Amino acid sequence: MFGLRLNTFRARLLMWTLLSTLALVIVLAGTFYQYTAQQIDLKVGEAAQRNVSQAMDNFSLLARGYDSLTKSIMSNTEIQRLLSREETTPQDEFNKELLMMGALGTIFYSYNEVKGIHVISPVGNVYSYESTTHKINRNFLQGDFMDELRQSDGSLVWGGMLGNKSLTLRDNDPVFTLGREMTNLVTRRPIGILVIEADPRNLISSMNNLMIKPESRSYVFSASDSLLVSSHPGEEITNPSLTELSRYPFQEQALDVSNKDNLIVTAEDPKLGWKLITITPKPVAKLEMAAANRYFIIVTVAVILLAIAIAFILSRSISKPIKSIVQEMRRVERGDLSTKIQADKSYEEINYLNTHFNRMVSEINGLVVRNKIAAASEKNAQIHALQSQVNPHFLYNTLEMIYWLLDEQDNEKLANLVLSLSRIFRYSSDWRNSVATLKDELEQIGHYMLIIGARSDGRIHIQHDIDEELLLTELPKMTLQPLIENAVIHGLASYTGEGTITITACRDGQVIEIQIRDDGAGIPPAKLEELQQSLKRAERLEWNELMEEEKRSQREEPAIYGRSKGSGAGFLNVHRRLVLEYGAGYGLRIESEEHKGTVVTIVAPDLSAIKPKA
Structure with missing residues (x-):
């Protein structure tokens, strides 16, 4: 003491x-x-x-x-x-x-x-x-x-x-x-x-x-x-x-x-x-x-003094680089993938975090770019793959040559049939532009019905009265033809009397609805339910599942009008193309009553409402 x-x-x-x-x-x-x-x-x-x-x-x-x-x-x-x-x-x-x-x-x-x-x-x-x-x-x-x-x-x-x-x-x-x-x-x-x-x-x-x-x-x-x-x-x-x-x-x-x-x-x-x-x-x-x-x-006074000094120095040396990492991570959370942490002299662990953070951001940025490109390419491939099922390339030049030979022989009826068939082949094989207007589609339906009229002795008719403004509605190419073909072959061909196909169009808000109505055989209730379930499956399936569904449908496609196996292929194909092009909620709806007829509704977006005016 x-x-x-x-x-x-x-x-x-x-x-x-x-x-x-x-x-x-x-x-x-x-x-x-x-x-x-x-x-x-x-x-x-x-x-x-x-x-x-x-x-x-x-x-x-x-x-x-x-x-x-x-x-x-x-x-x-x-x-x-x-x-x-x-x-x-x-x-x-x-x-x-x-x-x-x-x-x-x-x-x-x-x-x-x-x-x-x-x-x-x-x-x-x-x-x-x-x-x-x-x-x-x-x-x-x-x-x-x-x-x-x-x-x-x-x-x-x-x-x-x-x-x-x-x-x-x-x-x-x-x-x-x-x-x-x-x-x-x-x-x-x-x-x-x-x-x-x-x-x-x-x-x-x-x-x-x-x-x-x-x-x-x-x-x-x-x-x-x-x-x-x-x-x-x-x-x-x-x-x-x-x-x-x-x-x-x-x-x-x-x-x-x-x-x-x-x-x-x-x-x-x-x-x-x-x-x-x-x-x-x-x-x-x-x-x-x-x-x-x-x-x-x-804590004693001496220990407090030492602890404060040490804590202040250490906390500053550690928190500063960590704070820099946190700030850069917040920038990444906001979507800025161009950020990069500058490598400063610090602890080995902090330097390791800085290096690998920069590498992670760089890899994420590359993945995002590649994912965008892959998504766009995949969607285009899906659309063109589906389109190829209904768009074979025909030898329309040969048909037009036959038309001129028949015209020289004054066989006008057969010449007009060959000319209509040539126009259909030319339209269906030209895929430089996969989008067409409703007016173009109706024009091709007119050529198709000219051929059908000759085959049915003029008992099957088609009529439409659509506003000029709605004729400019854009649709995926070859949307109407498979639906009209189904109506003719499976709805009206088996009838011996007169048959009519009516095409109408209307605007409902930002949606265009095009109805194809026939007064033919109609669809049995069981087949109608089966087809509607197929439409729902086609709308919600992922692409890999869609391909499996497509293979299954080619083996056993629901018969739309209850007579021929595989008659629904074109119908489901049109629905899938519309869903891929515009998204869920668009596509086809079908209503039918046996022996009274069938109504097929095409639901597409009104693109004129979202396009900028010239």
């Missing part, structure tokens, strides 16, 4: 070193505490902005689905007809209500999230279809939401979660309400109000995903600043400033508009006009002071 006098230089140096060290440790600890808390708040704010942007995307997707639902109801011809008709007797009104329920029910079961579809006539009659019947809240018909619907310009109006003010009285079963005014599509006269009641769980789930802590709250307001949905339905807004939306900026991109008391993030959908705001009380992250206190008690 030795004594240490306070007035000695050694004691003073030790005391001042201890005091300065303790002061430095406290300052450093406090500084790092504040800095860490700020960084955590910053990262939480960035995460909150990403979550808000994702939530707005989910809301936009749901809104587009609801908009599509209301438009499908408004454009339903049966509903339009019923609403435009005024009934004079209770029995007629009852029948009308049954028909309306049937029409609404057909649409209702196509949307899982819909709980009720209601149409309110101008005289106050309510036609509804629900999974569970509820009483109608008559006060709703004179409420603010109905007034807003009547004053709207026909666009979708969002009522949100109206609670006990909704159209139907529901106990502990909240609904999300929306609606729009319905007009007669011909006269533009108002014929009713459409009200949709949807399940709000998806909306509330997206709102709950924004919860950073239990005290967090999220709200969605309409374009008119009325509350649509909140993360805690039924809870009153305790913060009055939330209803003063004018004090917050709203943009399409999520904004951090936090103040000293709350973390606040806002966003707005420019098309819907919806405004999303989420608020979280600060501090967002709390660091436990007890842990810091134990840290100061356990």
